[in-house]
Amino acid sequence: MECFEMGPIRPPSEAGSILLRLTRNCPWNRCAFCHSYKGQKFSMRTIGEIKSDIDNIARTADELRKAPGTDVVTNGSVPPEYSAQVAFWMRFGMKSIFLQDADSMSMQTADLVEVLNYAREKFPSVKRITTYSRAKSVSRKGPEELAEIRAAGLDRIHIGMESGSDRVLELISKGATRKDMVDAGRKAIAAGFELSEYFMPGIGGAGMSEENARESAAVLNEVNPTFIRIRSVVPLPDTPLFELMTAGKWTPLSEEGRVSELRLFIESLEGITSTVASDHIMNLLEEVGGKLPEDREKMTGVIDRFLAMEIDDRESFIVGRRLGRYRNLSDLDGAADIEDVKVRLKQACGSLEEGIMQLLRNYI
Ligand code: SF4
Known part of the structure; x- marks a missing residue:
């Protein structure tokens, strides 16, 4: 029943x-x-x-x-x-x-x-x-319709922007353009909704990392959403992204590459008052969050601390985080079992990066 x-x-x-x-x-x-x-x-x-x-x-x-x-x-x-x-x-x-x-x-x-x-x-x-x-669906509604929906009691809309770059949006078949993203976001804010916009560091792959960071920030600078939520890219075997990867048309970034892209993205957010949230278990750095503009240095500071770690510590944090043991950089404790998993992942998968990818796929 x-x-x-x-x-x-x-x-x-x-x-x-x-x-x-x-x-x-x-x-x-x-x-x-x-x-x-x-x-x-x-x-x-x-x-x-x-x-x-x-x-x-x-x-x-x-x-x-x-x-x-x-x-x-x-x-x-x-x-x-x-x-x-x-x-x-x-x-x-x-x-x-x-x-x-x-x-x-x-x-x-x-x-x-x-x-x-x-x-x-x-x-x-x-x-x-x-x-x-979807951005397209918000964009299709007129201002009066959105006002009506808001008045009837819908408070918040979550839109999966993922990227503000037209080239990236086309590559990932998002079915919406940068213009649609700006239009939908601005209309939602004008109608009085709280708005969550999602950004995926690394979704443009290694070839469009800088473009993905800068152009995504540029779209959000035009919208000033209530929340900017960070999401991780995991190319799952049953998806077109996986096919693009195996065909050599999309090259995934390393964990460090995605973190560097996130840093450039945060640096490029200007003139807005959004709250940034890294509120998903799949995200490597959960601590990267806060209100703009006042918490910008706090957020980039977390990223800089991660990138400045000795490679061995960085790898240990990545493994501990992916095993659900660590949330913050300060949780890193040199635990012997995490070191052991690190060694075994490298042996079994050929590289830590591939091992981590398999852990993430299994998790999803
Ligand atoms: S991310 Fe998935 S659920 Fe969202 S619009 Fe694309 S296909 Fe649909």
Whole structure:
């Protein structure tokens, strides 16, 4: 028995949110690095289906309130995996909702507004509703439509920019140009949304590293998003990016190369007040975060400390981080087991870089 639908992913910042599925999968589904919805067909859900999910979540919460302290609805009317989701949300205070899947702004404005109004009415404790969207879909909406959606209670939009370089965007089949990124970002900000823009150091490969850093920063300088979130590139075997790599058309950067690109990117952010967040477990340097402009030196300082480390220490930190043992540079402790893994990765994979790539692929 399915109680409400849940899609596969959400941003880490939405860990405390209930997931409300408005559409299934991604209408584009062609970005070269992305495997989230591979092989899955995009579809819109009906307003009736979405409202029924909202009702079922509300009913589950009511049932759980009758038996405080348990994550399971005891009368058997709600399957345990669904009641556990709602119980988890209740523990976070039922304060936020994340609208799935990849592109809620592809919905008709009137439908999205109806869903938002219904969710707000059913869950008055909710303080924040957020969603992923493609830049193209935001860009297609007029200012009045965006204002309507904002007024109905959508607070934040997450846009996967990845790069601000047209050459890189074309290489990775992003299906949007630099102009689309600027247009969507500025429209979202003008309509009063909080905006998260994602940047991928290294997505242009070794050949376009400097261009990727400078042009991505240039787009964000025009937008001034609320958040700039850093994401890591991992060429997974079932993706077009992997094929580009094996065909010699995309050369991955080393960990140090990606970190250097991130430094140039941060240096190139000018005249904006965004908060930079390295808020993903796959990112090497989680400490690179803060508010611009005042925290710029703090962020580049972390990068400089990493790049100035002896190569042996740097490798140990990379391995410890990839094993989930280290979060910050100061966590480096010379642990014997990490040194051992380092040696074995080099032996088994031919180089540490390849060994790390395999660790990351396995992780995903
Ligand atoms: S738009 Fe987003 S979800 Fe869709 S293929 Fe691209 S990265 Fe993946």
